[in-house]
Amino acid sequence: MHIPFDQLKAEFKRVLLKLNFTHERADFCAQIFAENSRDGVYTHGLNRFPAFVQHIKNGLINIDAQPTxxxxxxxxxxxxxxxxxxxxxxSFCMDRAITLAEQNGIGCVAIKNTNHWMHGGTYGWQAADAGFIGICITNSIANMVPWGGSTNALGNNPLIIALPRADGHVVLDMAISQYSKGKVLQYQSFEDELPFVGGYDGDGNLTKDPNAIIESKRLLPIGLWKGSALSMVLDMLVSALSLGKTVKQITDQGNESSASQVFIAIKPFNA
Amino acid sequence: MHIPFDQLKAEFKRVLLKLNFTHERADFCAQIFAENSRDGVYTHGLNRFPAFVQHIKNGLINIDAQPTxxxxxxxxxxxxxxxxxxxxxxSFCMDRAITLAEQNGIGCVAIKNTNHWMHGGTYGWQAADAGFIGICITNSIANMVPWGGSTNALGNNPLIIALPRADGHVVLDMAISQYSKGKVLQYQSFEDELPFVGGYDGDGNLTKDPNAIIESKRLLPIGLWKGSALSMVLDMLVSALSLGKTVKQITDQGNESSASQVFIAIKPFNA
Incomplete structure (x- = not known):
């Protein structure tokens, strides 16, 4: 089934307006959700929209709030x-980072008490479209087991690195788990096995079965001990810079809200 | 066999003075090589010193040059x-990045035409000791196969992230290969197998045999396709920011010299 982009965006916008979003904010969010689906990032487009609506209804997202x-x-x-x-x-933070980079060559914005940014690549493209190198990092709820451990204590803390190019930007957007949670959910919905081991089952064995991984909530870090350490350090970096919540504090509250994020923009010397 | 730190450093210094290093520069380099051995990073301490000397003799390292x-x-x-x-x-670049961060909150220094920094963690500790968050990235000669490829085209491009803490800094220092080349050489010298697959043999099969990996020169990226992409993007980042050589250009010249590196220092808000 194919749905035209404009129709998908209009439907997202209709729902958001009904939730009392302003027209401007509904339009922006609907555009991003529709783009994520259009660009093949289904996990953070239509597939994720119901969870976004639920978070608003639960009061975890304040639709009218502005960053201060x-x-x-x-x-x-x-x-x-x-x-x-x-x-x-x-989107606001990367815009600020770009402004700071215009003035200083490099700009860095740290934000606490924010929510899931959906497709992190969006903000990498934003920097690259403006002619800047962009780096974005977020923490998340605990969904990975530290190397050698048996309980979840690490987030998969996505990392984005974007490089502007006249012939098309290069944008890396990757969770520090071998498969993002959204990707495992996608394999589960298609009733497919993962091509490579992507997490642990309830008995602590590595598995390709998306059902077992979703049930255990234990994703495998990239590079085994290396991704385990990288995830921990990225969490420390974003929470230290924003003075915001760590993966443990997000996890202890029981839902993935009030995350910590960092956005860096760098002006290339040859720009 | 145990050798006292002072004796090890003095021996390094003696060799460097004989190579016509100034006393100050010989002392600094000898200190770092001795510390790398003392701190257990044998791969970039005594074990690496002969290669450093050889690079000087080959004219790949200019002992009296200063960065401009x-x-x-x-x-x-x-x-x-x-x-x-x-x-x-x-060490000079991280010092400059710290000075820029003192003035602007964040500082970034990109350098081209530099040489192997030995133990990258050194410059993370340097930032953290000064009370700053430190991020360092270098490229290298090609020693990894891109995911799905059959010839070396990627460097293992180490990444360092350091966080200052009153109770002891946290310093991540990792190559983007599952095992650094130095670590594989270490297993080889002990005639041990790697605990996990760490590269490819000559037939393109994943292997734990350090001899096969050293011979094929094909390290395995962390996270398979993810480390493959991360390595490529880190190379683009350091070469774009320094306008220096890429992994391909370093590899084409046939020896690991004139690398590109980036050093970032960030002042924590609660410092």
């Missing part, structure tokens, strides 16, 4: 996301 | 390393 500035040290700023929709906060 | 400033955009600078010893250039 806490600290500015020149080329780096700290913001409070006030639990606004993650898409809006992330 | 090419561009300053405020909080970001581009330098030419002029093929000086990698240890001296890297």
């Amino acid at each position: 500035l806490i600290n500015n040290l020149g080329a780096i700023e700290q913001w409070d996301g006030n639990l606004a929709p993650g898409i809006l906060n992330a | 400033l090419i561009n300053n955009l405020g909080a970001i600078e581009q330098w030419d390393g002029n093929l000086a010893p990698g240890i001296l250039n890297a």
Whole structure:
């Protein structure tokens, strides 16, 4: 079944307006959700939209909130996301990072109390479209077992690195798990096995079975001990820079809200 | 066999002085090589010293060269390393990044035409000791096969992320290969198998045999396709920011010299 882009976006927007979004904010969020589906990132497009709506209904997302500035040290700023929709906060932060990079060559914005940014690549493209190198990092709820451990303590903390190119940008957008949670859910919905081991079953054995991984909630880090360490350090980096919640604090509250994120924009010397 | 730190350092210094290093530069390099051995990073301490000496004798390292400033955009600078010893250039660059971060909250220094920095963690510790978050990236000669490929085209491009802590810094220092080349050489010298697959043999099969991996020169990226992509993007990042050589250009010249590196220092808001 194929649905035209405009029809998909209009339907997202209709739902968001019914949830009392302003026209401008509904239009922006609907555009991003529709683009994510259009670009093949189904896991953070239509497939994710119901969870986004549920978070709004549960009060985990404040649809009218705006980020507020806490600290500015020149080329780096700290913001409070006030639990606004993650898409809006992330887009705002990368815009600020680009402005700081225009003034200083490099700009860094850290934000606490924000929400899931959906497709992280969106903000990498945003930087690259403006002619800047972009780096974005977020933490998440615990969904990986530290190497040698048996209980979830690490987030898969996606990392985005984007490079502007006249002939088409290069954008890396990867979770630190071998498969993102959304990708495992996608294999599960198609009743397919993963091509490679992607997590642990309830007995702690590595498995390709998406059902077992979704049930155990234990994704496998890339590079075994290496991804385990990288995930921990990325969490420390975003929570230290934003003075926001760590993976443990997000996990302890029982739902994936009030994440910590960092956005860096760098002006290339040959631009 | 145990050798006292001072004796090891003095011996390194004696050799470097004989190679016509100044006393100051010989002392600094000897200190770092001795510390790398003392801290258990044998692969970049005593074990690596003969290769360092050989590079000097081959003219790949210019022992008296100083880095020169090419561009300053405020909080970001581009330098030419002029093929000086990698240890001296890297330490200088992180010092500059810290100075820029003191002034702007964040500082970024990109350097081209530099040499192997030995133990990358050194420059992460340097940032953390000064109270700054440190991020360092280098490219390398091609030693990994891109996912799905059959010939070496990727460097293992180490990544360092350091976080200052009153109770002891946290420093991640990892190559993007499952095992660094130095670590595979170490297993080879002990005639041990790797605990997990770490590269390909000559027939393209994954193997735990260090001899086969050293012979094929094909390390396995962490996370299979993910490390493959991360390595490529890190190479693009350091070469684009420094306007220096890429992994391909380093590889084509036939020896691991004139690498591209990036050093970032960030001032924590709660410092």
